[in-house]
Amino acid sequence: GQQLNQSPQSMFIQEGEDVSMNCTSSSIFNTWLWYKQDPGEGPVLLIALYKAGELTSNGRLTAQFGITRKDSFLNISASIPSDVGIYFCAGQYIGTYKYIFGTGTRLKVLA
Amino acid sequence: GAGVSQSPSNKVTEKGKDVELRCDPISGHTALYWYRQSLGQGLEFLIYFQGNSAPDKSGLPSDRFSAERTGGSVSTLTIQRTQQEDSAVYLCASSLSTSGRLGEQYFGPGTRLTVT
Numbered sequence: 001g002q003q004l005n006q007s008p009q010s011m012f013i014q015e016g017e018d019v020s021m022n023c024t025s026s027s028i029f030n031t032w033l034w035y036k037q038d039p040g041e042g043p044v045l046l047i048a049l050y051k052a053g054e055l056t057s058n059g060r061l062t063a064q065f066g067i068t069r070k071d072s073f074l075n076i077s078a079s080i081p082s083d084v085g086i087y088f089c090a091g092q093y094i095g096t097y098k099y100i101f102g103t104g105t106r107l108k109v110l111a
Numbered sequence: 112g113a114g115v116s117q118s119p120s121n122k123v124t125e126k127g128k129d130v131e132l133r134c135d136p137i138s139g140h141t142a143l144y145w146y147r148q149s150l151g152q153g154l155e156f157l158i159y160f161q162g163n164s165a166p167d168k169s170g171l172p173s174d175r176f177s178a179e180r181t182g183g184s185v186s187t188l189t190i191q192r193t194q195q196e197d198s199a200v201y202l203c204a205s206s207l208s209t210s211g212r213l214g215e216q217y218f219g220p221g222t223r224l225t226v227t
Contacts, residue, residue: 033215040223045217097167104152
């Protein structure tokens with residue numbers, strides 16, 4: 001199925017470090033969602049973005065809707081061990097119901 | 112209920128048997144989606160329901176897969192004559208509507224299917 005390019009694929013970082021990941025598409029989206037999935041669980045919605053250039057925070061998480069509407073970024077500041085998991089982006093085309101999901105960024109935090 | 116629920120949480124079945132996976136969406140959510148997630152992979156769209164209708168079944172991998180939704184609520188995904196390649200986590204999501212803030216999808220915990 002169709003998927004977004006999400007990078008990096010995986011990251012090992014030290015506790016306290018900042019993390020950055022992104023998703024890019026060849027098409028324009030009107031909505032970006034960012035999810036986190038813990039092992040054995042379903043994805044949990046972290047942040048939703050609806051306007052080009054929009055910057056939204058949720059605690060230590062900050063996400064931005066790229067100005068070209070073809071990309072989005074998620075930053076995590078001062079990572080902690082419970083940030084471990086897989087982060088997915090999802091984009092929605094204008095006028096459709098379907099979300100296209102990224103391939104995921106697997107984050108591992110070393111204490 | 113507070114969130115999307117799915118049952119069973121785990122299912123082990125023999126190749127060739129039929130299985131039914133259930134999804135109970137958030138109350139009032141008219142849109143319901145089924146996805147498949149293979150080990151270490153992203154989410155593969157299977158089918159979308161609006162109310163009891165399925166306007167998009169394009170993601171169903173074969174005619175062994177079918178789904179229905181009744182009463183605008185509970186949905187069942189059925190896999191007939193299961194194959195080993197059907198082994199995956201099957202995720203269900205629901206949303207109030209399909210776009211903007213009302214289109215935000217909320218996921219259940221998934222059903223892990225293992226075909227032996």
